[in-house]
Amino acid sequence: MTRGPLLHGEMVRLRPVEPRDADRLWESAQDAEARRLMGASSVTSREDLEAWATEVTDRRGRYDWAVTHAAVRDGQPVSDDLIGQIVLDDVDELTRSASIRLALLPNYRGRGYGREAVFEVLRYAFDGVTDDAGPHLHRVGLEVLSINPRARALYESLGFREEGRLRDVRPDGDGWSDAIVMSILEDEFRASV
Numbered sequence: 492m493t494r495g496p497l498l499h500g501e502m503v504r505l506r507p508v509e510p511r512d513a514d515r516l517w518e519s520a521q522d523a524e525a526r527r528l529m530g531a532s533s534v535t536s537r538e539d540l541e542a543w544a545t546e547v548t549d550r551r552g553r554y555d556w557a558v559t560h561a562a563v564r565d566g567q568p569v570s571d572d573l574i575g576q577i578v579l580d581d582v583d584e585l586t587r588s589a590s591i592r593l594a595l596l597p598n599y600r601g602r603g604y605g606r607e608a609v610f611e612v613l614r615y616a617f618d619g620v621t622d623d624a625g626p627h628l629h630r631v632g633l634e635v636l637s638i639n640p641r642a643r644a645l646y647e648s649l650g651f652r653e654e655g656r657l658r659d660v661r662p663d664g665d666g667w668s669d670a671i672v673m674s675i676l677e678d679e680f681r682a683s684v
């Protein structure tokens with residue numbers, strides 16, 4: 492069971508994905524721009540997505556969070572609706588490594604939410620939070636397509652370094668997209684905080 496803790500940033504609050512997120516997750520799954528930028532190829536049915544949202548936080552080796560707004564009024568979140576999703580996946584206790592990926596719904600891009608969501612997950616992954624020591628990772632890696640300069644800039648601004656390039660991994664229109672392999676190590680993250 493890898494139900495992650497609540498993670499609080501200034502603009503975003505991350506909570507485990509819930510079955511009630513199915514509508515927004517379905518919206519995200521239909522998002523043509525994100526599908527292209529993330530190289531999604533498989534098609535999920537609405538029923539499969541609902542089943543996934545119900546059981547994903549019970550799966551070992553991954554933490555799935557819904558990105559929500561952090562604003563609070565009278566001690567309660569103003570909105571708890573999912574505006575994006577972020578996952579720490581392939582968590583390997585032996586090598587202390589994992590991978591990360593995220594997607595925001597179209598209306599919530601370009602406002603710094605993605606940067607803060609990745610930062611909060613990295614902080615948990617490397618150093619834990621109050622009451623939850625976290626997976627105590629050494630390395631967090633990812634692959635970003637070369638057709639996705641915004642995501643690449645975001646990762647670079649957080650301290651991820653390029654390790655190499657997988658050539659022509661995805662068809663894109665009449666051409667192909669490379670995948671850029673990136674990672675950040677625990678000391679690099681701490682030095683950047």
Ligand SMILES: CC(C)(COP(=O)(O)OP(=O)(O)OC[C@H]1O[C@@H](n2cnc3c(N)ncnc32)[C@H](O)[C@@H]1OP(=O)(O)O)[C@@H](O)C(=O)NCCC(=O)NCCS
Nearest residue numbers: 525528593594595600601603604605640641642644645648
């Ligand atoms: C990628 C994504 C998560 C980024 O989150 P975001 O909140 O939109 O991030 P921002 O718009 O604040 O931009 C992040 C950085 O990229 C820069 N940027 C924005 N558009 C850019 C572009 N077209 N080219 C280069 N850099 C760009 C911003 O200036 C910002 O840099 P800064 O943090 O140094 O100011 C979000 O846009 C998204 O969900 N995209 C679709 C799915 C996706 O691509 N997921 C990533 C798969 S690897």
